[in-house]
Amino acid sequence: MADIFMIIVAIVAFVILAVVAIYLMINYQHPDDKNEAYFPKFIVIVGIMLAGFTAFLLPMDVANNDGYAGCTGYDTDLCGGLDMELVWSIFFWLIPIWCFVLIPFATFFYEADDGLLLNPGGEKQSRVKSAVVWTLGTIIIVGIIFVTTYFLFSEAQIPIKAYTAKTVAQGLTEQERGRIDFQSTVPAGVNFTTSFLADFDEGDRLYASGQVDLGEQTIPLKVSATTFFAGLMAWLGWFLFAIFGGIGMSALPMDLLLSFRNRPRKMDAAEYAEAQTSLRTRVNELVGIGEMIKVERDGQAPTNTSKNPFNKEKRKERQALNEFKSAVFLLEQDVQDFQACTSEYEKTNPLVPWISLIFGFFSCIISLFWLIHICVYVLPAKPIALFLNTYFAWFDGWFPLFGVLSVAIFTLYMLFAAIKGCFKFGMRCACIQLYPMIVGKTYMSAFLFNVGLVLLCSLPVVQFCATSFSSYARNSTIFRIFGVQIENLGFFGVFWKNNIFTYIFLVWSLLCMIYLWCKPKDGPPSSDALRDRLKSRTA
DSSP: OOOHHHHHHHHHHHHHHHHHHHHHHHHHBOGGGTTSOHHHHHHHHHHHHHHHHHHHHHHHHHHHHHSSTTOOSTTGGGTTSOOHHHHHHHHHHHHHHIIIIIHHHHHHHHHSOSSEEEOTTSOEEEHHHHHHHHHHHHHHHHHHHHHHHHHHHOEEEEEEEEEEEOOGGGTOOHHHHHHHHSOSOOOTTSEEEEETTSOOHHHHHHHHTTSEEEEEEEEEEEOOHHHHHHHHHHHHHHHHIIIIIHHHHHHHHHHHHHHHHTOOOOOOHHHHHHHHHHHHHHHHHHHHHHHHHHHHHHHHTTTOOOOOTTOHHHHHHHHHHHHHHHHHHHHHHHHHHHHHHTTTGGGSOTHHHHHHHHHHHHHHHHHHHHHHHIIIIISSSSOSOOTHHHHHHHHHHHOHHHHHHHHHHHHHHHHHHHHHHHHHHHHHOTTSOOOOOOTTTBOHHHHHHHHHHHHHHHHHHHHHHHHHTTTTTTTSHHHIIIIIIGGGBHHHHHHHHTTHHHHHHHHHHHHHHHHHHHSOSOOOOOHHHHHHHHHHHHO
16 A cells, blocks of 8 residues: 555645646736637646656655655655556656647647638648647657667566575575565575666675675566667657756856846936947847848748748758847847846845845755766766765755755756757757747647656756666666666667767756856847848848
């Protein structure tokens, strides 16, 4: 029977996540979507809860398997009364369903024109039908990739330790042998094995004393489709998480601290006139650039109908449009700051900058601790120090709930860093579409994009945290899934065994830290350069 405390904690976490998701939706949604787009809103709310609960499952898994006496061996899934393997399997399927089915469908449905669409034959086509067609295409592509890779790379080579008992007369009792392989009797001189899921301390002690011989072997294991799909999702998501998460590790605390440093201050007459002139100039420049983009697109409409995403002209057009959107967004932010220093100064909440300072301070500590932990525990072949593992274990010894909350905080922080990194990357590099989250001005397309990004990064975050906290979470179900089965999948295992993604994440984080230190503030793209490029293309 499941432990009552674990059930209560899960219910409380579910309720908190639901409240947070609904609050974000209400607070950030655009007025145009207030009484519209109910299905995309449902997908977003559940997606936010799904991402948050996935991050919460890691500390819950640890508490379920480590919080009870005698929780060792192969029966750890039910130590706390919860079948964590079943729970993880459910989430392993819900995440790809949301990422590759529901979010694409909601996005295609939302972004379609109101009313009816025209298909290539000139016949009328409903928004639902159009969304279904595009979603089916996405499912087919993902299905082909999954089936192909599963048949090619789904066999894991699990390393095991093989202990060979020399003689019982040398002091190896049946009880000691049972502590190694969880069997009651093993004849002397016969090999008995245990995978590294178990605790090797006893076997290694007997080997050091000369009572057993030690050998290392591997056994093939065909992983389930559920486990493999989780590994494939984690592997694909790592490419996004390594880049965006690496940026966010520095950008998240830096932007919070800058928010405090650039807090609203009352302007005098001279400052007011100067700021107003600067904003007016930027508005006129962007209006002119917007007209040029409109003229260019109207002029290309009859002749340039190519939908190839790799078309050179289309790529330039998208980049120019993304730069224009970035400049408009930064202008809107500066206008808001200007109003906060002038007409809206008396209405500004003075506590908000100080809250940003507090969160920025703690974000700096968490980012620093993560980078140190990677260097001293994750990357060395033999860890230099347990670091965060020791901190979590100490909290568990004092008050178990604090240890679980600490793991949840460090895990969720990685998800927030990935979101921040994606947004920062879009601001500094115009090669991707910008989907900012702005209070009261966020369309559902931006919600869907950001929720999809979080879900794609959720599994690599869980895998990374399970590996990073392997000493603390050694008995957890997720460590057995990721640290044993998925990590030893032939092709994919190479990336995790050699810490390729982790090295990319660390190096990229340090490079971004240096870059953002030298250029902390997001600046609008050069209006002159953008105007010159548009002129050369329309000439």
